[in-house]
Amino acid sequence: MAHRAAGSFAAVMTRAFVSYFVTLLCATALAQTRTVHVGILRDRQVDGIVVLSAGGGYNIMADGKKVGELLSNDGLRVSTAGGKLQAKSLAASFTAGYIELIQKVPLSAFRLKVLDSKMAERTYPGHLRIDRNGVRLQLTNHASMEDYTAGVIQSEAGKDHNAEYYKLQAVACRTYALTNARKHLPEGFEICDEVHCQVYRGRTSNPDILAAVAATEDMVLVDARIKLIHATFHSNCGGETLNAEDVWSKSEPYLRAVVDSFCMQEPHAVWTRTIGKADWLAYLNKKWKVNTTDTNAIASALNMEPNRRNLYLPNVQPAVPLEDVRHDWKLNSGYFAIHTIGENVVLEGRGFGHGVGLCQEGAMHMARTGMSYTDILHHYFTDVHLVDLSAIDFFRDENAVQEKPATGASPATFEGGGN
Numbered sequence: 044m045a046h047r048a049a050g051s052f053a054a055v056m057t058r059a060f061v062s063y064f065v066t067l068l069c070a071t072a073l074a075q076t077r078t079v080h081v082g083i084l085r086d087r088q089v090d091g092i093v094v095l096s097a098g099g100g101y102n103i104m105a106d107g108k109k110v111g112e113l114l115s116n117d118g119l120r121v122s123t124a125g126g127k128l129q130a131k132s133l134a135a136s137f138t139a140g141y142i143e144l145i146q147k148v149p150l151s152a153f154r155l156k157v158l159d160s161k162m163a164e165r166t167y168p169g170h171l172r173i174d175r176n177g178v179r180l181q182l183t184n185h186a187s188m189e190d191y192t193a194g195v196i197q198s199e200a201g202k203d204h205n206a207e208y209y210k211l212q213a214v215a216c217r218t219y220a221l222t223n224a225r226k227h228l229p230e231g232f233e234i235c236d237e238v239h240c241q242v243y244r245g246r247t248s249n250p251d252i253l254a255a256v257a258a259t260e261d262m263v264l265v266d267a268r269i270k271l272i273h274a275t276f277h278s279n280c281g282g283e284t285l286n287a288e289d290v291w292s293k294s295e296p297y298l299r300a301v302v303d304s305f306c307m308q309e310p311h312a313v314w315t316r317t318i319g320k321a322d323w324l325a326y327l328n329k330k331w332k333v334n335t336t337d338t339n340a341i342a343s344a345l346n347m348e349p350n351r352r353n354l355y356l357p358n359v360q361p362a363v364p365l366e367d368v369r370h371d372w373k374l375n376s377g378y379f380a381i382h383t384i385g386e387n388v389v390l391e392g393r394g395f396g397h398g399v400g401l402c403q404e405g406a407m408h409m410a411r412t413g414m415s416y417t418d419i420l421h422h423y424f425t426d427v428h429l430v431d432l433s434a435i436d437f438f439r440d441e442n443a444v445q446e447k448p449a450t451g452a453s454p455a456t457f458e459g460g461g462n
């Protein structure tokens with residue numbers, strides 16, 4: 044009896060111990076193997092591709108079953124025919140509903156060429172999934188969060204930046220990817236590789252970018268409620284960023300207007316655009332019902348010198364939102380002065396992009412002057428905290444009953460990370 048009792052106590056303890064360890068291992072594994080499902084080559088129609096191994100090797104799976112391996116001296120050519128995917132290599136030929144190339148080792152990478160296209164070959168990390176979308180191919184790259192982040196920094200920021208700048212860009216890109224992970228779920232992937240989400244052209248081997256990603260591994264930005272933020276960024280704010288609600292429909296406590304003197308000497312600080320005076324007035328009248336025959340009413344629409352960033356054309360009725368003017372005339376920004384010279388109006392503008400969140404050129408300037416990436420992030424995002432992803436998982440589990448996961452935040456409210 045005593046023996047049985049002891050036995051069952053031991054069994055209970057063992058079960059508790061095992062369950063604790065399994066939970067711990069799962070949590071650790073989750074943090075380490077977080078992958079991003081990126082819809083790639085979304086800027087073009089892809090009829091056929093050739094995939095080659097860029098080292099490490101791949102298992103080729105057709106409809107979930109292994110049909111071969113991608114060897115270093117062979118390539119897999121995939122196109123569609125007869126409502127199926129048609130695949131061919133030197134070693135094999137098969138049809139399938141979907142094809143996956145699964146990494147044999149974590150460092151495996153693949154090279155991708157598009158048939159009948161001038162697109163330069165690209166190298167991607169992680170797995171590749173190929174689906175059929177009508178007569179075309181739909182390609183999804185399953186990359187680790189860190190590989191994906193490094194690739195985005197390469198595409199969005201390019202080379203030759205300060206280490207602190209790469210670090211803040213890593214935190215912002217990673218946070219953006221997680222916050223927007225549901226943007227494309229109806230299409231079968233999480234995030235696209237275009238400016239709509241974040242530009243991603245595959246793997247990078249830039250040592251400075253890789254070092255910055257490693258130094259900030261798993262670090263993300265959250266707001267005061269420990270919710271992942273919409274880490275939006277733009278090229279140049281022109282001296283003042285905007286509140287989120289000034290540009291989009293929703294306000295956020297961390298996307299507040301801040302004065303920024305750091306971007307004023309940078310490449311996209313100023314711009315000029317000349318428009319025919321008659322075209323300008325016709326636009327104001329047709330779209331915004333401004334009475335353009337009343338010279339008093341349109342005085343400020345023809346000559347205006349803003350001393351700060353406005354949301355509407357000052358002293359013009361009915362209201363003309365500058366954000367709409369920016370879109371309608373494809374201007375670099377909605378922050379500009381107006382001067383009438385002869386039969387033209389000259390818009391003298393400041394900044395480039397939507398102006399909400401992080402100003403990239405201001406951040407680059409700050410990084411060059413020796414400021415840390417954390418101080419720069421705090422300058423542009425109000426009342427945010429830099430935390431490890433596992434901390435969010437912890438809080439998310441705690442709040443699972445009361446609150447939706449942070450990544451479930453309204454998907455289409457904010458524009459892409461870029462402009």
Ligand SMILES: [Zn+2]
Pocket residue numbers: 226227234235236237239240241
């Ligand atoms: Zn997208």
Ligand SMILES: [Zn+2]
Pocket residue numbers: 279280281282283303305306307402404405
């Ligand atoms: Zn700025």
